[in-house]
Amino acid sequence: MKKVIVLASLMLFAFAGVAQAAETLKLLTWKGYAPKALIDKFEKETGIKVEATYSNNEEMIAKLRATRGAGFDLAQPSQDRISSVQAKFKIYQPMDYSKIDADLFIPSMLDAVKKNTLVKGKSHAVPFCWGTSGLVVNSAKAPGASSYKDLLNEKYKGRVTYRLKRPTLIAMGFALGYNPFELYSDPKAYKMMLDKIEKTLIAAKPLVNNYYANGDAALASIRSEEVYVAMTWESIGWKAHADNKAIDYIAPKEGALGWIDTFAIPAKAENVDAAYKWINFILKPENAAYFSSQENVPTASKGANKFIKPEVAANFERSFPQEAIDNIKWYPPVPAKLESMEGKTLDRIKAAN
Amino acid sequence: MDNDLSVRNLTKKFGDFTAVDNVSFDVPNGSFFSILGPSGCGKTTMLRMVAGFEEPSSGSIEIRGRDMLGVEPNKRPVNLVFQHLALFPMMTVAENIAFGLKRRKMAAGETAKRTETMLERVGLPGYGAKRIDQLSGGQKQRVAIARCLVLEPSVLLLDEPLGALDLKLREQMKVELKKLQAKVGTTFIYITHDQSEALVMSDRVAVMNRGRYEQVGTPQELYNEPATPFVARFVGENNAWAGSVSECDGKEVVIRTDGGFHFRCRAKGALRNGDRADLYLRPEAMRINPRETEGQNVFEVTVKTILFDGANSRLLTVTPDEQELLVTLPQNRKFDHIAPGDGITVGWHPEAGICFAEQEREGA
């Protein structure tokens, strides 16, 4: 009897070993960034399984910080949130660009990310996709809203929503005539700007319907026409546009806020090869195009445009004429000190009556 | 007004079950009135209707001439001593007693004075600051009664409050309660299933069975002149014979028992020759080896056991036809020679035996 048990447990361990031997890629990413179809295709091509964990910038950093960069093989932080975090917590390893197929990328975007993630002479990321925060406007109810200032417009009292997070502060900075990105290097001036923004947003509290907690909440408010003007991502606007043609994403006059989500390899990644394989796989034009069509998010893949679904391409053309693209304000890397300042500002705005 | 409580045609139904069935009675001022009956006879329901916790299905309840229908329990001039006393454990003795006075918005000084007076009256002076769990069973009893009496109710209701006490204390409390009632002069309505409690304390007793009153009377009347076989069986001890009427002569009849005895006895109700009848005979009505047998019913029995219980000692005997019979054994040393197995002669006077027409069995 005893022997049987021992044998059984040995077999169990053996199986577990086999299961372990099948290669896996542990991906820490955003919801929608690893579509099921692409995961299956990747497994068929390479035999590597993908385990995706969905998160956001802040939690991604917190998770990696808690394990000092272990537990995941590949992460997808935004490019502006890498260098200061890396300098302080050392949670990523430098990217080996020789293992990346540089031809797959839009060169200017790859160079920008390399430059922005430079820590101690080494770069830490490659771009994956990009997008903007701007305005989603219900033109039937709020015709002509096209500036961040419209978030403060008395006309739309109770019909405005935005997230009480840093993009809103940046947008308000632009709306009030500052260039917040230029003030990054001057904490004192930045603080003065934040104080001004704080006053403005507290004064504007009665106008706000609610501070939405996530994209779904924003979409629900816009779709139900509870709000007419929202500050959010283009994908939200385009989803709402599919049901109600009056609603659409608008790149504001002051410039949409551009973000780039990247690939970065955590410091203690176990399966680095698989990580590079996934990067080279998903940036292939047809794969990147599949992702863009699904999620309404453009990528850094060079040849993807011709594979994108026409209606998605149409969304893009409608919302982003050339001058809007030229006017996008790309987030530069955030200095660490600023974030605690911003945190207090946000707390005070939320607590104010 | 002579009656503190008068009840007319009171009925209470729970669904199909009739707990109290068309009962009427009066309780005179200042008397000790008991309702005696087996458990489930409806006596508690009756009491709860008087207290106001149950609404009657029909009939009326008047206290000192005031109709109580629809009056809330907290507005009635009656108070209830609960079976398990229901003293408030979160309060001291004094707070328990003062509870009702406070509800009447009495001034604090007056309340304290009355509380202390009442504690003295029930024999617990200086116990005010004690907690309830520091009291003995008998003391709790007295606090429970004091808590009600301090409100000077028209009628005090007591729901078997002695049930939880041990025998010795119960005997003692019976006497005390009776004395207390005499002292305060409040009308007591006392319900119990213990006939000795009812007989000892009460001025009048109502015997209740299956929702109805079988008989209302003084303890002596109930004991000596039971109106129904149930009362005969329930109040005090009784020997019973089944038989049929063989001679009928106005108030007196001759019963031929199923064992073959012929007994002359008193008849209750109309009896005719040949009717089935039950004969009830108290143990103390029988004399052992009587000297005088003239005009008495005399027969032979065999002693089975001696049930020695001091003044209440009895012999358990059997007749030749195996009918068991209890016979009082006077403790005057005259019968010390009797031993189990002895044959003795018993005699009793026809006045002592009572005969009822045979009743249909309970529940039939």
Next chain:
Amino acid sequence: MKGSRIVFWLFLAPVLVWLLLLIVLPHMDLLIMSFRGENDYGDPVWTLQNYWNFFREPIYWLTFVRTALYSVITTALTLVIGLPVSFHIAKIARHKLQSTLSLLLLLPFWVSELVRIYGWMILLRESGVLNFFMLKLGIIKTPIEMLYNDATMIMGLVYTSMLFMVVPLISVMESLDDSLIEAAYDLGASRLVIWWDIIIPHCKPGISSGCIVVFMLALGNYLTPNLMGGKNSLWFTEQIYNQFIASFNWSQGSAFGFLLLLLSSLIIWVGLKLSRQKLGEVAS
């Protein structure tokens, strides 16, 4: 004798290991972290700065005061609603109905808090179910926004904590002898007096344990204030979250966490003192 001792420790060991590994050690780590800070050159040093920040920065302690106050209000409301509810279940409802009612109380807890809160949001929002029916029935002309204010948030908190109040209350109420209530009624007490003098003193241990649990749950809640609360509903837990997640200031977050623990314990201690009870009595 000695053998049973060993067995005792043997059985206790997993619990102790569990406590040590999953509760004591992480808390020690957080405690240490809460005393860490940076000097002007960015080097790590030991400091009380993180605790000092709480008292110096009005936004922090005001948020705590607000959170504590609203938690107290929530607790009081839950108690006021919970008392009659549990009295009904424990004393008035028939036996069969009793278990059905208890089950009904339990039912919402079979889904996660998040789902429950979203349920309320669907119900109450401007384009929500309640507004829809009120418009249809002609009770209102234009839809009303019922979400995103303090009253709604407190209602959500009360709803979320109700079970934790009612369960201990039912169990103490079941131990209350009915005849005590009747005796008080018989002695001339009104319903209010019966509640105040008989039922509530008897239920004190249940009330205290229910209140402690509800207060702690409300104070430590994150989802309800965040999702249902208004634009002004900054909750202290959110500040802790922000310190950890948004500002990457784990030291500050840890300090806040310990302050929350200390201050809430203090509030409960004061509450027990005021009601003249000991923690041991409540826990038993």
